[in-house]
Amino acid sequence: MAKDLSANLDLNLLKTLLVIYQEQNLRKASERLFVTQPAVSHALQKLRLHFGDELFTKTRTGLTPTPYAKQLCEALAPALNGLYQAVNTNQEFDPQQITGRIRIALAPQFIYALGSKLYLTVHQQAPNCQIEVFTWSETTFSELLNGHTHIALNYDVTATSKELNRKTIPRSKPVVIVRKDHPYQDSEIGVTSDYATEAVWACLIVPERNELLTDVEQYYAQHNLTANIGYRSSSPESILQVVKETDLLFPTLDIMVRDDHPDFRKINVRMDGSLIDYGTVCYYHQSKQNDPKTQWLLGLIESLILDTRTTNE
Template structure:
């Protein structure tokens, strides 16, 4: 009778296996698991003996998974994630005693508006927490899948396996221009914007290959001019401060910090244009006390900033 691997195997070895299959590097796997590289090698050898497969072979860039290892990682991931969710569900969470690091990837269009506010908020509610803010990139979804990011904040992204999405807030669109811009009303239509070039902020994974304002204008039969595109919000601010370009943004933009700029509400079909931002995190953290708390804190900061 074949040996029952479920009862004979140390399940912690499978956790090591999953991390190693994600990193394909024993040093990086050791860092994520807070163990030594020899400990990773020992765990791998035990797994090889029990599963009768080499699992990983050396490659120029590190390790390469065997076909068996790739299939095993794919098959066991949902079960280990479910076990993690069950074990962590309902655990008490005290932000005042929380001493771990939280790494948040934030879209460029949001980072320039929230970075200082997030830090100030977290320093009050979780004073021992280390907050690490990084820019949202096209690779951020993969980093969330690999548990290299705690949570991401961005505009709408394409669905990715093992990544859960929460709506954080619905924002009202704003057109940001210099104070002396020819547009003087509190609202503006696409027709009124047509003569002026667009200075657009790129959000990786959202509008890499298009400018949303231009798409909306084209739907109304207009011919927009895209004058400048970048991932750096401050570069766009510098452009609109010295030209008649306009920057499509939202009520999250901290207009009060820029006396040389003004915000105008764009109308689409006669009503203010709206867009949404979302939280992205690994599905295994769904309903955990820490993640529920994190989402709530980010929502509070967004609400506070949009009121301003």
């Protein structure tokens, strides 16, 4: 008969196992758990004895999970989240009682437009937690799946794991940003107009969207045109600095700069035929579907985008 590994197993050890798996570093795991590193090492030793597996091996950068640990932790993450939600279902949610760390990933355009505002809003309502707002990367989806990242915001990415929920956020309208004294003075520009097709563009690299071809290039290709891309960067700050000093056009979202910005003007965009999809989506693990903290964060992000849009209109 197979051994019942759940018998006499401390749930705190399972939480420790999951955090070690997510951090793959004992020091970082101890900081996140608010215990000493020797205490985490001692817990890991207990887990190794209990499961009869090494669980993690040392590398130059930290720890690498064994195949058994990877399989175990991927199954544990949603199960433990469901357990914690069930235990806390009847408790009234109060952001001021939140402790620990909240990790939020934002695509570059959103971290520029909303990053500091999001931190300040979360900190005001939940002053006892540690907030990490960081730029979306190629590991964001996997970190959402393993629980390392709580919630993430980007343009709509259709090919995502079925384990992730997708909450559509009210979109911001596309605009073209130019320097204040740019020679193009109209309030609207047609993307396929003679002026636009001859202009030089500065484009933002957005992970999971346009690493290979910019939105402008993809749109122009639909009309058998070739876009003149003069500058590409993953940094909105860098692009705006270039736009400030040149005649380059920067296609982006209305929320990127305020209407009364002293250095820039926003030009409304007119598109012919197929539109570029600027749908905005918050991604989070299915296990957090009914989690009050997740719903609170979704509400904050949606309110910030709506407030920024209202301010800019």
